[in-house]
Amino acid sequence: MKNILAFILIAITSLSTHAQTDNKIVIGKVDSVYSAILKEPRKVWVYLPNMKAGMQNPGQRYPVVYLLDGDGHFESVVGMIQQLSQVNGNTIVPEMIIVGIPNTDRTRDLTPTHITSDPPMMDINSSKNTGGGENFTAFMEKELMPHIDSLYPTQPYRVLIGHSFGGLTVMNIITNHTKLFNAYIAIDPSMWYDKEQFLKVTQNKLAAQKYNGTSLYVGIANTMDEGMTLEKLKKDTTVKTRHIRSIFAMDKFIKANAQNGLTYSSKYYPDDDHGSVPLISEYDGLRFLFSWYRFKFGIADFMEPGTEVVTRMKQHYQTVSKEFGFKVSPPEMQINGLGYNALSLKQYLKAAALFEMNIENYPESGNVYDSYADVLLAQKDTAKAIVNYQKAYAITKSEDSKQKLDRLQGKSTFALSAKELEKYVGAFEFENISLTATTMIKNNALWVSAPGQGDFELVPLSTDAFTIKGMPGYKIQFEMEGNKPVGLTSTQPDGTYKAHLKK
Incomplete structure (x- = not known):
């Protein structure tokens, strides 16, 4: 295949969207909204695709991932989605906005009903503040989501991801507020909650309601003690296996009730425990939820x-x-x-x-x-x-x-002499791409060279603006301070990228 890629196109598919500001790698911003429902200010962590990293596809709007326990999972999910949607040309999942919700009172917000105790999982003291799940859901629906939609370029497609108590919240919302989100990932959810009364209620609603147009992925960790096997688990009734047994019971029930229209998949991870299972479950879950998204080029x-x-x-x-x-x-x-x-x-x-x-x-x-x-x-x-x-x-x-x-139309065009072109000579280091391009005068014209890419002649359009000869769709705009360049902006068929003069 003929290589038409100029220096500004190199490594586009491996372009990092992690913005670099003042030598810092920035993957998101902290936003906040006051919740009248919860009677407290709530911080959220927000990631936007291509944050300050090249202005690709300006005006584009994105689906939104809402991430429970955001303070624990934000960085890994941002990296994963960025990898699956951009790096190396990946389009396995769409580019998405990610809203991580850090906790203020995790037990209050991520439990659906109040309990007095549920030994040995929760004693009286740890159960005191349970049961705020409906208020937390109302906060997301009536305060957080409108806030996000008003400030960020969102599309009306939402994904909810939760682990442990967060997974419990996922199951509460999918059965009681189904259309609040389009797709759900529940990771090792605490279906044992309230002596498995919540599990029974969930099963009833999964059987009675319709879930057409809704997707759910459940990741199941290996929380069994050494020596316990899946075969032995079928007959076990000890409290030690209550957590995993409750999840398998829900999983079996969902698979037996496919008539409810829910698009469902699950996976058991024998090599991952409750703490390590989120990462692999998020990866597999996202691929399942968006299995229809990728266009495969040949x-x-x-x-x-x-x-x-x-x-x-x-x-x-x-x-x-x-x-x-x-x-x-x-x-x-x-x-x-x-x-x-x-x-x-x-x-x-x-x-x-x-x-x-x-x-x-x-x-x-x-x-x-x-x-x-x-x-x-x-x-x-x-x-x-x-x-x-x-x-x-x-x-x-x-x-x-x-x-x-x-x-x-036969009109006169802009031209610059070799002497006038000399001011544009220099080495320019691109932001977010490991690449330095060098401009030089050759044959009375301005040329640009990049390692492994060859030399390209620049044709002047106007003062400080050039195209690449023989390559439609490319433009170089030098940024000047007085009569000296300090950087350039490169516009090409795949986006816009910036470079600064190397000192």
Whole structure:
């Protein structure tokens, strides 16, 4: 395959979304909301995809994961979802906002009913503050969720993840407030609670209610003592196995009542105990919940000239839209990159079909018209190319689109002498990418070089703005202090990335 990737495209699929500010790695922010229901301020930890890390897909909205025991699981779940949705080109799960909810009174908030005691699990003292689960659910529904939806780019699709008492809360909400979330992960839930009275109530509701459109994954840890086996567990009635027996009882009941419409899966982890099981359960659970999300590319999608990939993507995203309950389109920048890949291979019909799909899905974006005009120009359809460059320029006022229009309409274009170009010479270190690009003067033109990527000529568009010769869709904007560059912003088919002058 012809390599059309300029230095700004290198390692895009391994781009870290962990923002780096003042030499610190930042994976989220602390937000807060006062709860009139709980009568206390509550802090939440919030992760947004691509926090300050390249402005990819501006305007995009995301599903939301609400994470109980947020102070214990936030970092690992953020890393996992970021890995599964972005790193190495992964699209196993969608990019998502993550809201971690740290505890203030865990026993109060994560237990569904009040109990006086439940020995040996809970004595009288530890049971005093139980039973605040419904208030906590009301806090999430009426205060936290509206707060998150008002401040962050959310989509109306929510996932709830909880472990232990958090898993107990998951089961309480899925049976009593089913539509509050679309999907649930309950990790080693404390189904023994209230001498298993909660388990009985849960089973009754799982049998009596309909759960169509709702998904649940349950992870089960090995909490048995040495020498106990699953076979022995079937006959065991000791208190030592009460926790695991109660979960298996629920698991068996759910599987026997598939008529309720619940999309369900579970897994027993023999090598993980109650403390280690969250990580692997979250991983498997997320893959189960979003098993329908990933679009699988093949080599032919990049190499072959046909438009089959466009047809497949349209069909796939119809399925994804149905699962989400709202329209989901292929990411604009992803399709833009595929289109330019096809254009570089002179697969003009394929490139045009990809860009046309982007126009259909993103009619308010100037980029889609500019890209489509590039393939029309390659096909020597100058009249239509001009029309689409004009549409792009009307939306973006981009110097790049204007320069293309001027060339096609025979107007004078911007130029810089070799002496004027000298001020742009330097080494530029990219943020969030382990890459340094060097600019130099060669043959009276400005060139850029990056290790392993080759040399590329930059063509001036206007003062401080350049394109890459022979590579439509790329733009370099130098950031200046006086007459000296301090950094640059690189816009390309897959996103926007920043670099600073290396000292």
